[in-house]
Amino acid sequence: MKGKMTVAGIILGAAAFGICGCSDSADSRGTDAGKFSEGGNQKALTVAIWDSGQKEGLDQIIEDFTAATGVEAQIQVVTWDQYWTLLEAGASGGDLPDVFWMHSNEAERYMKNDILLDLTDRIASSESIEMDKFPEEIKELYQYDGKVYAIPKDVDTIALWYNKTLFEEAGISFPDESWTWDDYYEAAVALTSGDGKQYGTAMSPTNNQDGWMNVVYSMGGNVISQDKKSSGFDNPATVRAMEYVDKLVKNGMPPASTMAENANDVLFGSGKIAMLPLGSWMVAPMKNNEYIVANCAVAVLPKDAQTGRRVSIYNGLGWAISAKTENPQGAWQLVEWFGSKEGQTRQAQLGVSMSAYEGVSDGWKSNTDVFDLQPYLDMRQDVEFRPYSSSTVTWENKISEDLKEAWNGNITMDEACANITRDMNEILAEED
16 A cells, blocks of 8 residues: 555644654643553553544554553554654654554565564464464565564555546446456546546556556566566566556646646546546545545456456555564554454454455445445455565655656656666665
8 A cells, every 4th residue: 555645634743653752642641652651550552554544443443452451552643755754763763653554665674674573473372363364475575584573454456436427428438347448548538628627537656556557567567577686667568558658648647747736536536537546545535525425436447458457456554563662562462453353354344444354355345335345356356466675665766756757758658667677677686
């Protein structure tokens, strides 16, 4: 999951959790979060996340946890960019939150530098954590040097949201499982008004998991080699996919300046764009948007006409604990609660996100009756794990920079792919 959230209420700044190790919110009760006093007077664990849309459901799970264990915990939400800045500051000498989300972009760096608590023995002795019920790729993501550093939290897939009203006004049939990327392009062009008032779709260079990566893998390309030693942007299939994306940019999307100033979900929620690939983590804010509820629906992503593949890039977050927490037992109790079958089932039922635990995410689609969420579950039939290596952030940033040059018309997409290949290979060659 990529955490670019735009919903109001996201907490910004160092006070949110990390540098001072406490929360300045009204709910903090003046305590130093994550600490226990000598007399046993319990202080609330700090829990850091980056998605405000998940907070309400997670708060309910924590309420159940506190009622059962007596251990209090408070969630602080921090924007995606601020999240990693503050975690790094905490890891470099400040205080980290007790419990926090870990992501494929950063997991290896945090594990290899002893920032995360080793959970291996705790998992082995747990009666409620069943690691064999979690997807292998997500489990492997949070293992390093034979040890386990996070419990899988969720899985996510990508589906296509579309504006029924705009489709009907244009006389275009709704997207369905027969759609190819060619159909998607034709509809995007037809739904673009030409006067700047309406566009067919939107995608920015940073929309990788929930954007262009799905096209790449559907068309038989790849972002990185399986051994993680070389870029896939010199693969002809990858180039073909990115040239397709380039056509979408030029003929069916808002100008780059518009997308830079307005998040795609905001454009979609205001009727500015007609179609938008979105991750399952976005369902919570979507179901709370009156315009989207009244006008929009969900379909599976298109497939490629040549390969026949309909691919969703998927990922899974992990619940991790700071190696320096002053309450490792309480923090582990909370992570164990989140990772148990009961906790994972509750997460799905509350609509927090699809769960990582095998077999419980079917309940997730019933968390709302305003949308049919089955397409997200259908997209699990052909998935590719989100590309990563030990330096993911570095080469992802270079990809975004090179794609922006193409998006802005400064270079061709072929040139961008060549530049990305060079940049990625240089970065990957320096990995351990």
